[in-house]
Amino acid sequence: MKKKANPKQSVKQLQTSSAAQAAYVKSLKTREQRIILIRIILLLVLVGAWEIGARTGALNAFVFSSPWRMTKTFWDMTADGSLFLHIGITLGETLLSFLITMLIGIATAVLLWCSRSLSDVLEPYVVMLNSLPKSALAPVLIVWLGNNIRTIIVAAVSVAVFGCIMTLYTGFREMDEDKLKLIRTLGGGKREIVAKVLIPGSIPLIVSSMKVNIGLCLVGVIIGEFLAANCGLGYLIIYGSQVFKLDLVMMSIVILCVISAGLYLGVNALEREFGKEQK
C-alpha cells in the first residue's frame, strides 16, 4: 500500500516551505557543488604535478610521458584522423561483443531456468568456465580463428558471458513462485511465463548485469587487441610499448578511461529510463 509522492506536489511543497527547509536545501546544494569543485581540483593537482614532475626532471618523461606530450600526440593523431579509427574500432568491437554477450547470456539463462535437469548437468561447467582466466584462452583463439576481429569478439564475449549467465540464472531462480502459478492458473505455459513474467520482471536484474558486462567486454576487447589486431586502442598500447612511444601508450590509456566511464554512464542512463517507467 505504498503511495509514491507526486513529483509536482513535492515541488509545490518546496516553494511554500519554511525558511528552515530552504536553508536545508541550500546546504545540500552547497555540499554538492563543493564535492564537484574538489573533484576538479584533485584532477588539476594530479595532472599539474605530473607535468611539473616531467618538466623538472623529477619524473623521466620518456618513461612516464607527461600530460603535455600526451596532448601533443593526441592532436597529431587527431589531425591525420588515425585516432578516430582506433577509437571507433575499439568501441565498435566492445558494443558488438556486449550485444552478443547479452543475447547469449539471456537466452542461455532462460534455457537453464526452463530445464532444471539441464542446469543441474551444466552447472559445474559454467562455474569452471566463469572462473577460468579468459586471457589464457586468447592464444588458443588466435590459432583457431586467426589474427582478426573474430578472435577479438570471441575473446571479449568469453570474458563476460559466463558471469552473465550465472547472474541472470540465479536471479531467475528467485522469481516469486506464486507469480508463475498465477500465469499457470490463467492458462499459460512455460512460454507465457517467460514472456510475461520472467523477462519483464527481470529487467532491473538484466540492466544491472549490463553494467558489469559492458566493462568486462571492454577488458576482453583490449586483451584481444593486444594479441590479434593491427588497429584499436589495445593495439596502440602494445605497439607503443614495443617501440617505446610511451606518450602513445599513456594517451591510449587515458582515452580508455574516458570510454569506460562513458559506457558505464550510458548503461546508467538506460537504467533510469527503465526505472522511471514502473514508478
Next chain:
Amino acid sequence: MRPVLELSQVSFSYHLREREVLALKDVSFHVDAGEFVAIVGPSGCGKSTLLSMIAGLISPGNGIIRVDGLSPVHTVNLIGYMLQKDHLLEWRRMFDNMCLGLEIRGINDKKHQDGVRQMMSAYGLEQFAESYPSALSGGMRQRAALIRTLALEPELLLLDEPFSALDYLTRLEVGDDIGQIIRKTRKTALLVTHDLSEAISLADRIIVLTGRPGTVKCVIDVGFPEQVRTSLQRRNSPEFSGHFNRVWTALNNTECEVGQNEKES
C-alpha cells in the same frame, strides 16, 4: 443438475527423498452450479493442494476430480483461480494487468476489454486504468485481481485465502464486496480459508477438513434468513454465532457431532 465440481476419493501425497507425506486422504464432495462453498481446516491439512488439483496444476495421486464432467487437465479455461496475494505485475499498468489472462488465452479483443472496463467502473477502479499497481491500496489491488480472474468468464471460481494478505478492516470490506460480486454474477465458488467467520459470512455450505492427512470431517449447511444477503449483514445476524459454534465444534472434536450431511450422498 450435474454438479460443477465433483471429487470422489481423492488422495494426494508429497514425495520427499526420506519419506512420503500423505496430505489428503479420500476427499469427496461436490459443488453445484451457483453455490458458494467454503473449505475450512487446520493449517497444513492440504487445502491449497486441493485447489491446485482442481485447477489442474497438479494431478491427484488417487481418486477422480471432475469439473463440468471433465478431468481438470482439460478444464483450465473453465476455472478462475484467486491467489492469496493479488500478484499484480508491478511493471504493467492496471488495465494491462487485468487483461493479462485475456492476453495469455489469446482473447484480448475489444469485446473482452470492454468487459474489463465495465467491471472496473462497477468496482470503482476506472480512474486507475493507467496507473501502476504501486499507486493502489491493498483492497483495490485485490479487487483488480478479481477482475483479472472474472475477465476470463470462469465457470468455477477457486479462492485460495484471497483476503488473508489484507489488514483486518480492508479484509471485511473487500470480503463483503467480493462476496456480493460473486453472488450477483451467480458464479460457482469454492473458497479455502482458515478464518471461520469469513467462511460463515460468505458460504452456503462449509466443508470441514481434518488435520493432516486432510479428509472431509463433515459438511455444514449455513442457512440465513432471506433478507440477510451481504456478508456484513450475515456477521450481524443472530444466526451467525450459532453457525460459528457448530463449525468450531466440528473442527475441534475428534468425532463430528453435528450430524448434518455427514456423508455426501
